[in-house]
Amino acid sequence: MEFFRPATLIDALALKSTHPTALCINGGTDVMVELNFDRKRPETLLDLSAISELSEWSDHGDSILLGAGVPYTRIYQELAEELPGLAMASRTVGSLQIRNKGGVGGNLGSASPAGDAHPPLLASGAAVNVASVNGTRAIDINEFFLGPKKNAMNPEEIITSVLIPKARGGQQYSKIGTRNAMVIAVCSFGIAIDANNKSVGTGIGSAGPTPLRAHEAESYAATHLDWVNGSAVTPEMMKEFGALVAAASRPIDDVRGTAAYRRHSLAVISGRCLKWAWTSTQDMRSK
Amino acid sequence: MRLTCTVNGKVETIDDVWPGESLLYVLRERMGLPGAKNACEQGECGSCSVHLDEILVCACLVAAGQVEGAEIKTVEGLAGATDLHPVQQAYLDAGAVQCGFCTPGLIVATVDLLEKNADPSDSEIREALAGNLCRCTGYSKILDAVRLAAVRLEGAGKH
Ligand SMILES: Cc1cc2nc3c(=O)[nH]c(=O)nc-3n(C[C@H](O)[C@H](O)[C@H](O)COP(=O)(O)OP(=O)(O)OC[C@H]3O[C@@H](n4cnc5c(N)ncnc54)[C@H](O)[C@@H]3O)c2cc1C
Ligand code: FES
Ligand code: FES
Numbered sequence: 056m057e058f059f060r061p062a063t064l065i066d067a068l069a070l071k072s073t074h075p076t077a078l079c080i081n082g083g084t085d086v087m088v089e090l091n092f093d094r095k096r097p098e099t100l101l102d103l104s105a106i107s108e109l110s111e112w113s114d115h116g117d118s119i120l121l122g123a124g125v126p127y128t129r130i131y132q133e134l135a136e137e138l139p140g141l142a143m144a145s146r147t148v149g150s151l152q153i154r155n156k157g158g159v160g161g162n163l164g165s166a167s168p169a170g171d172a173h174p175p176l177l178a179s180g181a182a183v184n185v186a187s188v189n190g191t192r193a194i195d196i197n198e199f200f201l202g203p204k205k206n207a208m209n210p211e212e213i214i215t216s217v218l219i220p221k222a223r224g225g226q227q228y229s230k231i232g233t234r235n236a237m238v239i240a241v242c243s244f245g246i247a248i249d250a251n252n253k254s255v256g257t258g259i260g261s262a263g264p265t266p267l268r269a270h271e272a273e274s275y276a277a278t279h280l281d282w283v284n285g286s287a288v289t290p291e292m293m294k295e296f297g298a299l300v301a302a303a304s305r306p307i308d309d310v311r312g313t314a315a316y317r318r319h320s321l322a323v324i325s326g327r328c329l330k331w332a333w334t335s336t337q338d339m340r341s342k
Numbered sequence: 343m344r345l346t347c348t349v350n351g352k353v354e355t356i357d358d359v360w361p362g363e364s365l366l367y368v369l370r371e372r373m374g375l376p377g378a379k380n381a382c383e384q385g386e387c388g389s390c391s392v393h394l395d396e397i398l399v400c401a402c403l404v405a406a407g408q409v410e411g412a413e414i415k416t417v418e419g420l421a422g423a424t425d426l427h428p429v430q431q432a433y434l435d436a437g438a439v440q441c442g443f444c445t446p447g448l449i450v451a452t453v454d455l456l457e458k459n460a461d462p463s464d465s466e467i468r469e470a471l472a473g474n475l476c477r478c479t480g481y482s483k484i485l486d487a488v489r490l491a492a493v494r495l496e497g498a499g500k501h
């Protein structure tokens with residue numbers, strides 16, 4: 056096995072173009088499991104963890120540019136204010152040891168329907184920046200997930216960062232599992248309320264071949280939330296919103312849960328998320 | 343490949359390393375440091391916890407090639423010449439060790455927690471140690487050990 060550990064992105068892109076089948080490794084929390092269990096034997100490993108520009112984030116006014124290799128621990132320690140939904144989701148990932156190494160670039164690289172970063176990225180309308188020797192492009196998060204563990208990247212590309220709009224209203228993330236830690240979501244839900252545009256974004260995890268949006272639930276919430284007076288979300292709204300989220304999901308029965316359970320629990324958690332996120336939207340307003 | 347890294351304060355050079363093997367394998371099989379335990383090799387149990395450049399990680403999930411030039415601290419580096427580290431002593435005194443398999447990982451994770459948070463609440467302890475499984479104790483003595491270590495370290499002004 057060849058092992059490359061470039062110190063700069065330019066070197067990494069050059070290596071990825073001459074070795075398009077090289078397997079990238081950053082935090083290693085997905086890749087090493089595959090290697091340890093002999094599920095993968097790549098001829099080349101391309102270690103991105105020494106590239107400092109991938110492990111930084113920067114403030115771009117309305118958005119945060121989050122380096123692909125910033126670990127989850129830093130996301131919830133440093134960006135909980137700007138990206139509350141992603142910070143909440145990050146805090147549910149695995150255990151401290153996993154959160155210290157794993158990050159959003161690896162989550163997107165694996166593109167599991169259960170990846171915890173995906174619902175908040177969908178809900179806030181993020182863009183995934185990828186690069187190759189031929190240049191860079193931004194992939195709309197809505198176009199990024201193509202199927203279970205399949206994403207829209209070309210073999211010679213590397214994810215460099217994710218551009219995520221800062222919260223313009225309340226955000227929430229909720230995840231169903233058997234424990235409070237070390238849980239791959241049975242299903243999950245993220246919501247981002249945009250009080251400036253009077254719109255609502257959603258993301259459903261682990262209840263379809265890819266992470267999904269719940270478009271009808273979004274328009275329902277946008278037309279029924281009381282943007283003028285900020286009055287509370289009613290139980291009827293929670294129920295209707297939850298039903299529309301459940302209807303947008305495409306779950307299957309598997310070892311972690313049945314499709315029926317996933318639909319039911321999605322309806323419950325998404326209704327609650329709407330209520331909580333609306334409450335924090337009002338709190339943000341009154342500040 | 344030849345790997346050079348610092349382990350418990352000493353610069354080590356190890357030859358014939360396969361870059362895709364885990365740091366855990368390097369420590370246990372190539373360096374004779376069996377403190378970090380191998381149980382699941384998939385990040386689930388925490389028994390292989392070590393510090394890599396001051397960060398708590400599962401050694402089974404780090405590729406050998408990724409630690410070139412890095413600083414690694416294992417459970418073997420905690421005790422002094424004559425005394426155990428206060429966290430190790432607290433685990434013994436609290437009766438938090440039964441078969442002992444999970445103990446090195448839990449001790450490294452506890453040291454990590456108390457370095458960042460000298461007086462953790464019970465829920466903070468639970469969150470910090472959620473990645474370390476123990477099949478024997480039922481965890482309540484482990485929580486006792488962490489609280490005891492926190493009190494003793496606080497008293498000794500070690501933070
Ligand atoms: C015990 C355990 C618990 C876990 N719990 C959770 C959980 O609760 N929620 C969750 O979502 N995930 C969980 N995971 C999965 C994993 O931690 C996440 O998917 C994490 O985000 C992966 O990040 P990484 O940097 O470690 O990725 P790596 O393992 O380094 O890489 C993952 C994939 O992405 C590719 N890749 C990495 N970086 C890039 C890049 N910059 N450009 C292009 N491709 C890239 C790699 O080639 C590989 O295919 C868990 C894993 C373990 C072992
Ligand atoms: S052996 Fe590394 S976490 Fe279990
Ligand atoms: S003491 Fe036996 S596993 Fe913890």
